[in-house]
Amino acid sequence: MTTIVSTHQLSKYYSGVCRVDKVNMTVYEGDIYGFLGPNGAGKSTTLKMLLGLSKPTNGDVKIFGKNFNKNRQSILSKTGSLIESPSYYGHLTGLENMRIMQRLRNVPQKNIDEVLHIIRLENQKDKQVKHYSLGMKQRLGIAMALINFPKLLILDEPTNGLDPNGIREIRELIKSLPHRYGITVLISTHLLSEVEQMATSVGIIDNGNLLFQGSMDLLQKKSETCICIKSLNNTLARKILTANNYTFLPQVKDDFIAFRSINDNQIANINKLLVDSNIKVTRIEEHRKSLEDIFLELTGRERSL
Structure with missing residues (x-):
């Protein structure tokens, strides 16, 4: 070029x-x-x-x-x-x-x-x-x-x-x-x-x-996709997931349990595990960082543009 x-x-x-x-x-x-x-x-x-x-x-x-x-x-x-x-x-x-x-x-x-x-x-x-x-x-x-x-x-x-x-x-x-x-x-x-x-x-x-x-x-590749799951009992859900060797992101956003780099089969298995444990899953969403999120992450501080 x-x-x-x-x-x-x-x-x-x-x-x-x-x-x-x-x-x-x-x-x-x-x-x-x-x-x-x-x-x-x-x-x-x-x-x-x-x-x-x-x-x-x-x-x-x-x-x-x-x-x-x-x-x-x-x-x-x-x-x-x-x-x-x-x-x-x-x-x-x-x-x-x-x-x-x-x-x-x-x-x-x-x-x-x-x-x-x-x-x-x-x-x-x-x-x-x-x-x-x-x-x-x-x-x-x-x-x-x-x-x-x-x-x-x-x-x-x-x-x-x-x-x-x-x-x-x-x-x-x-x-x-x-x-x-x-x-x-x-x-x-x-x-x-x-x-x-x-x-x-x-x-x-x-x-x-x-x-x-x-x-x-x-x-845009810096905008990693994560899968976010919300249930009616996230505290118990986290304990069950940990006991079954699932790892999730430590940060909590809008009371979701967030997973990075998991495929459709893993999502289905997590959902089945929670439902079989009598935990009602209310949402499964894909979240992606916005350009603003990336900017704030790069600068290391939250400030308005």
């Missing part, structure tokens, strides 16, 4: 405080890389260093296989970005803002028309941006980032300010970019649901540390 973005020991300190700590990130061609973490985790700082908006304290950045410091102009010419919030001239229309970006990027008029259509702003293009809603301004920022149809698109919290329908539209747009335009996408977010629905690979960052990096399939 071709590597589009790679960092080595990337670090950033502000006033002696570490915000990004020795991050080794790898984004492959065609990826939708979900950069996930709570607010203040170091996501925006990392993305700024990838774009040269912030100078790393330590470490290296390579994009398209080239050292960023030595190939800044050629790299940025093939990169689109939206960091934190869109920049625009409020007294100009959406179309006039796009024409300024067109001149800066040296792209044809057809790019403006296509991008405005993709982002669903063609009917609002003649309206002054200061009269746009927050969601429309966000979409304009994404349109500006897409105007040159870059090889790499970096988006920092792109669904901020969008209503549920707008979030769904942007999600579907992002999912279409790799195969439709050959664009690799690096997107930061604190929304677990968005990562689950559109990312092909993920990096989880907290307190500046990259805690996990890999494919979504690899992350």
Whole structure:
């Protein structure tokens, strides 16, 4: 696989405080890389260093296989970005803002028309941006980032300010970019649901540390399935199961007896054993960790995203 973005020991300190700590990130061609973490985790700082908006304290950045410091102009010419919030001239229309970006990027008029259509702003293009809603301004920022149809698109919290329908539209747009335009996408977010629905690979960052990096399939494998059984007398059920050499997880959740890695025959045998012992089984359920559970486990503490 071709590597589009790679960092080595990337670090950033502000006033002696570490915000990004020795991050080794790898984004492959065609990826939708979900950069996930709570607010203040170091996501925006990392993305700024990838774009040269912030100078790393330590470490290296390579994009398209080239050292960023030595190939800044050629790299940025093939990169689109939206960091934190869109920049625009409020007294100009959406179309006039796009024409300024067109001149800066040296792209044809057809790019403006296509991008405005993709982002669903063609009917609002003649309206002054200061009269746009927050969601429309966000979409304009994404349109500006897409105007040159870059090889790499970096988006920092792109669904901020969008209503549920707008979030769904942007999600579907992002999912279409790799195969439709050959664009690799690096997107930061604190929304677990968005990562689950559109990312092909993920990096989880907290307190500046990259805690996990890999494919979504690899992350989902951390979500071990367990079989949970509830009865009318769990205390006695546990004693009987222990006496018959069955092992179950020590933690109790919602008063279930939880088993890991057991097959259908074992489940049936456990159920028969309990029923034959005059213990009424009320539920047998399959439980799987959510992405949020995995995140909390990785960070080692419960905190809201």
